[in-house]
Amino acid sequence: MQFPGFERTSSSFRDPDGFILKKEGIYHRFLPSTYLPIYQLLVESGLYQQLTSEGLLIKHEETDRFNNGLLITPEQIPFISYPYEWSFQQLKDAALLTLNIQYKAIEKGLSLKDASAYNVQFIGSNPVFIDTSSFEPFEQQLPWKAYGQFCQHFLSPLVLMAKKDLRLGNLLSTYIEGIPLDLTVKLLPFSSRFNFGLLTHLYWHAKAITQFQHKHTAVKNNPKINSFSKQKHLHFIQHLLGVINSLAPVKQKTVWDDYYQNHNYTNTSISFKKAWIQSCIARIKSPIKFAWDMGANDGTFSMIPAEKGIYTIAMDFDRNAVNEHCKKLNQLAKPYISNLLPLVIDVLNPSAGIGWNNEEKSGIFLRGKPDLIMAMALIHHLVQGINLSFDKLAAFFYEHTQTYLLIEFIGEDDSQWKKLNMNRGNLFNWYNEENFKTAFLKHFDIVNVTPIPDSARTLYMFRRK
Amino acid sequence: MSHILLYIDPGSGSILYQLIIAGSIGAIVSFRNYFTGIKTWLGAKFSSKK
Numbered sequence: 320m321q322f323p324g325f326e327r328t329s330s331s332f333r334d335p336d337g338f339i340l341k342k343e344g345i346y347h348r349f350l351p352s353t354y355l356p357i358y359q360l361l362v363e364s365g366l367y368q369q370l371t372s373e374g375l376l377i378k379h380e381e382t383d384r385f386n387n388g389l390l391i392t393p394e395q396i397p398f399i400s401y402p403y404e405w406s407f408q409q410l411k412d413a414a415l416l417t418l419n420i421q422y423k424a425i426e427k428g429l430s431l432k433d434a435s436a437y438n439v440q441f442i443g444s445n446p447v448f449i450d451t452s453s454f455e456p457f458e459q460q461l462p463w464k465a466y467g468q469f470c471q472h473f474l475s476p477l478v479l480m481a482k483k484d485l486r487l488g489n490l491l492s493t494y495i496e497g498i499p500l501d502l503t504v505k506l507l508p509f510s511s512r513f514n515f516g517l518l519t520h521l522y523w524h525a526k527a528i529t530q531f532q533h534k535h536t537a538v539k540n541n542p543k544i545n546s547f548s549k550q551k552h553l554h555f556i557q558h559l560l561g562v563i564n565s566l567a568p569v570k571q572k573t574v575w576d577d578y579y580q581n582h583n584y585t586n587t588s589i590s591f592k593k594a595w596i597q598s599c600i601a602r603i604k605s606p607i608k609f610a611w612d613m614g615a616n617d618g619t620f621s622m623i624p625a626e627k628g629i630y631t632i633a634m635d636f637d638r639n640a641v642n643e644h645c646k647k648l649n650q651l652a653k654p655y656i657s658n659l660l661p662l663v664i665d666v667l668n669p670s671a672g673i674g675w676n677n678e679e680k681s682g683i684f685l686r687g688k689p690d691l692i693m694a695m696a697l698i699h700h701l702v703q704g705i706n707l708s709f710d711k712l713a714a715f716f717y718e719h720t721q722t723y724l725l726i727e728f729i730g731e732d733d734s735q736w737k738k739l740n741m742n743r744g745n746l747f748n749w750y751n752e753e754n755f756k757t758a759f760l761k762h763f764d765i766v767n768v769t770p771i772p773d774s775a776r777t778l779y780m781f782r783r784k
Numbered sequence: 785m786s787h788i789l790l791y792i793d794p795g796s797g798s799i800l801y802q803l804i805i806a807g808s809i810g811a812i813v814s815f816r817n818y819f820t821g822i823k824t825w826l827g828a829k830f831s832s833k834k
Contacts, residue, residue: 461799462798462799462802462803462806463802464799466798466799466802467797467798467799470798515812519805519808519809523801523805524797524798524801527797527798527800527801527804528797528798528801529797530797531796531797531800531801532796532797546803547802547803547806550810551806551810554806554809554810554813554814555802555806555809555810557813557817558809558812558813561813561816
């Protein structure tokens with residue numbers, strides 16, 4: 320199918336019932352005429368109205384009608400994120416959203432034909448289901464087709480993060496189809512078998528998949544598969560909801576989860592930095608829409624641009640810190656919630672393109688450039704971590720910010736730097752403020768420099784040349 | 785409507801397995817719902833007598 324003027328996105332090809340087109344930076348969804356009777360059912364059953372009014376499904380407008388289908392334009396997502404970048408809390412919220420939609424869909428005579436975690440996106444802290452063409456008519460006798468997919472995409476990673484280690488959430492970037500259940504049960508502690516929910520939906524389920532893997536049974540019109548009533552479906556979803564609801568992240572100590580408590584930050588220096596960031600943002604006269612806070616930890620500083628209406632991505636590689644940030648946001652009222660998206664991103668190994676031709680899920684740097692990057696107390700860790708030079712760091716920030724950079728320089732006399740550098744000999748003898756400035760001034764102009772009182776730290780506001 | 789194209793492979797295992805366990809899961813959920821109903825009813829009775 321050709322759509323003059325539109326670009327078909329490389330990630331949208333799996334579902335024949337709808338695909339994404341892009342024109343002038345706006346994303347649209349094309350529904351072919353074969354899918355339109357089901358789309359009508361979604362609208363006429365009242366399910367679309369119910370789900371969108373409850374904020375569960377993305378709203379759209381019918382933009383254009385073609386001979387071969389309908390073009391709808393959904394509300395735009397400010398920043399696309401993927402399940403491997405979500406904290407435990409975010410993945411759990413996305414799982415509950417999917418099950419709630421399935422429950423309400425069954426009640427209205429529809430069902431989700433897939434339960435991919437990639438069908439959910441976040442607008443700030445709010446998960447929303449974005450795949451309007453995921454619905455199909457509910458068929459009484461058939462079990463839920465997407466049950467296996469739901470368990471691989473949601474249950475497996477959540478249980479691994481709840482029972483074993485939060486870092487196992489990173490497996491989702493390796494397994495784009497979700498974490499195989501047989502792998503999950505191998506990684507789980509033995510005690511997980513004593514939980515009936517996990518025993519049924521993971522252990523026995525994994526066994527059944529292996530058992531029946533060579534038995535290709537037709538599901539449609541099979542006289543043996545005719546006993547799955549609507550009530551059974553609803554009970555099944557209710558049970559899964561209970562299992563997901565009962566999961567909580569494993570309690571583990573990570574490097575960064577109490578960073579602000581254990582490091583040489585006094586309340587005064589945190590307040591000083593907050594006031595400085597506020598003054599920098601107030602200085603910017605041109606409208607800025609989008610910011611990244613890199614190494615954001617629990618979002619202490621990310622809230623400042625978000626409060627000013629700037630859509631802010633708070634990135635940190637520590638899953639515990641990001642999860643705490645999400646929990647904190649869930650307790651707050653808007654506007655933080657709609658403007659601030661915490662994500663698990665490792666600055667030293669940022670999300671790359673994955674899937675077919677490495678194009679299905681794009682790398683983090685292809686999803687929109689921020690107008691402003693914040694890097695508070697970050698670069699000394701990057702220097703120590705992988706021996707990054709100031710030249711490399713300056714070039715990195717120059718490449719990724721559209722205009723501004725707020726960055727904190729930790730001097731070589733800082734106690735934290737000395738502690739990290741204790742056993743490194745002369746490896747970082749080039750690390751000083753003069754060399755920092757020389758490297759950054761090749762790409763940026765200084766807008767403001769403010770030393771933090773009683774410390775060896777300096778705050779720089781740069782503008783891209 | 786005969787829209788039966790399955791673009792995800794539901795896998796026979798997951799489908800057949802649901803048929804096997806649906807009965808027990810249904811019984812558990814029914815019991816829970818019934819029990820929650822009784823608790824709510826007793827709670828309402830108790831609080832109305834206060």
